[in-house]
Amino acid sequence: MCPQADRMWNPMLETLPPERLRKLQVNKFQRIMDWAYRNSKFHRKLYQQAGIAPGDIKTMEDIAKVPKVEKGMMRDIQNKDPYPYGDMLCVPLEQVTEYRQTSGTTGQPVYQPDTWQDWEWWAEAWATILYAQGYRNSDRVFLPFGYNVFVAFWAAHYGAEKLGCEVVPGGVLNTEARLLKMQEVQATAFMATPTYVLNMADTAKKKLNIDPARDLNIQKITCAGEPGASIPATKKRMEDAWGAKVFDHIGATEIGAWSFECLEQPGGLHVNEGLFLIEIEDVQTGEIIDEPDRPGKMVVTAFDRYAQPCIRFDSKDIIQWHDQDCSCGRSFRMIKGGVVGRADDITKVKGVLLAPTAIEEVVRSIPELSDEYEVVVTKKGDVDDISLKVELQLEATNQQGEIKGRLDEQLRLKTNLRYNISFQDYGSLPRYELKAKRFQDLRKNNQ
Numbered sequence: 001m002c003p004q005a006d007r008m009w010n011p012m013l014e015t016l017p018p019e020r021l022r023k024l025q026v027n028k029f030q031r032i033m034d035w036a037y038r039n040s041k042f043h044r045k046l047y048q049q050a051g052i053a054p055g056d057i058k059t060m061e062d063i064a065k066v067p068k069v070e071k072g073m074m075r076d077i078q079n080k081d082p083y084p085y086g087d088m089l090c091v092p093l094e095q096v097t098e099y100r101q102t103s104g105t106t107g108q109p110v111y112q113p114d115t116w117q118d119w120e121w122w123a124e125a126w127a128t129i130l131y132a133q134g135y136r137n138s139d140r141v142f143l144p145f146g147y148n149v150f151v152a153f154w155a156a157h158y159g160a161e162k163l164g165c166e167v168v169p170g171g172v173l174n175t176e177a178r179l180l181k182m183q184e185v186q187a188t189a190f191m192a193t194p195t196y197v198l199n200m201a202d203t204a205k206k207k208l209n210i211d212p213a214r215d216l217n218i219q220k221i222t223c224a225g226e227p228g229a230s231i232p233a234t235k236k237r238m239e240d241a242w243g244a245k246v247f248d249h250i251g252a253t254e255i256g257a258w259s260f261e262c263l264e265q266p267g268g269l270h271v272n273e274g275l276f277l278i279e280i281e282d283v284q285t286g287e288i289i290d291e292p293d294r295p296g297k298m299v300v301t302a303f304d305r306y307a308q309p310c311i312r313f314d315s316k317d318i319i320q321w322h323d324q325d326c327s328c329g330r331s332f333r334m335i336k337g338g339v340v341g342r343a344d345d346i347t348k349v350k351g352v353l354l355a356p357t358a359i360e361e362v363v364r365s366i367p368e369l370s371d372e373y374e375v376v377v378t379k380k381g382d383v384d385d386i387s388l389k390v391e392l393q394l395e396a397t398n399q400q401g402e403i404k405g406r407l408d409e410q411l412r413l414k415t416n417l418r419y420n421i422s423f424q425d426y427g428s429l430p431r432y433e434l435k436a437k438r439f440q441d442l443r444k445n446n447q
């Protein structure tokens, strides 16, 4: 047994030698594909048209031949019976116990039905994450999000309960009331998007005269929903503001909670390879990438989700394998630096490839700027134009000229582009609670 096994939720699975892990993944893939083939008209048709059947799956190479499912296809499916899920549903409607939907940031929302067994699987995936980040039954975990149709931290709530934490739901409260409740119950951990983690710290200081690092008892924070916790400058801002460790996690409504940063924080996130298969596909050639440091599109399979399976889902997230192993003893592979962008967002501006996360890294590394910013790409005639709005911290209002120079230079170094920078009054840019919309490319609308 691995000497660090007491830091793992499922030590046997988390330390399985790679060759046994791959074999397990092929078997589990075959099983969920067979389930979908037998129970969903959509999947059966998809596989029959491609001339591939569950019995053909013997190796990873066979899996790469299985057709992918795109989000757009899921929306079409939902127009069919049974309402509102359509013919991808693999169980009778009577067995569906959970309804959630995607946030719809990239179009019409996708509905996500789950059975009770699926919901337990979500909780198991979250228990793995939280245990790896040091959550134990002595923790009192506060969940400051709107408990509604978006999955957000719903499954994290059940995952934390599963490993014995005391969970305090902070649903229908405003930010100030949430902070006061966290102080009152002496919460030791909470979970939120990076945007909201920063927003809460700012509200605490400015409106309640509370310094979260000094006056609250938060020791760890788990982030999701945005890449911030894997962007070093943003992570540092959060850790400094709260005096707590900040961990990243990536998941999605239609996928599940598939990755986590462990206590060692080696600059990447482990993939939970016991419950998920992550493939990275070259965006141009479609080839499956196994080597590190080569970015591609994530194609993901959840092995144990039955009502509406996720089999080779084309996530459009851009990720890359890490070039090192982790000292925590897990055999689960790692992706480097989280999700580095979306295949839809990584775009060419003035002929230069731009990832919005690079702008965030620069803005957040300048302490005189507030946490908020906004980027808009437009076309003026034939020329692309990028405008960047930022806010100065209240105590830095007389340093605008100097800060603009620094910002200009850093942006040019990190992104090879020039920006129209404008300074807004502190507090005038929108504040977000869930997923922030700080990057807009309006060129597509003009075409």
Ligand SMILES: [Zn+2]
Pocket (backbone or CB within 6 Å): 262, 263, 264, 265, 270, 326, 327, 328, 329, 330
């Ligand atoms: Zn690790």
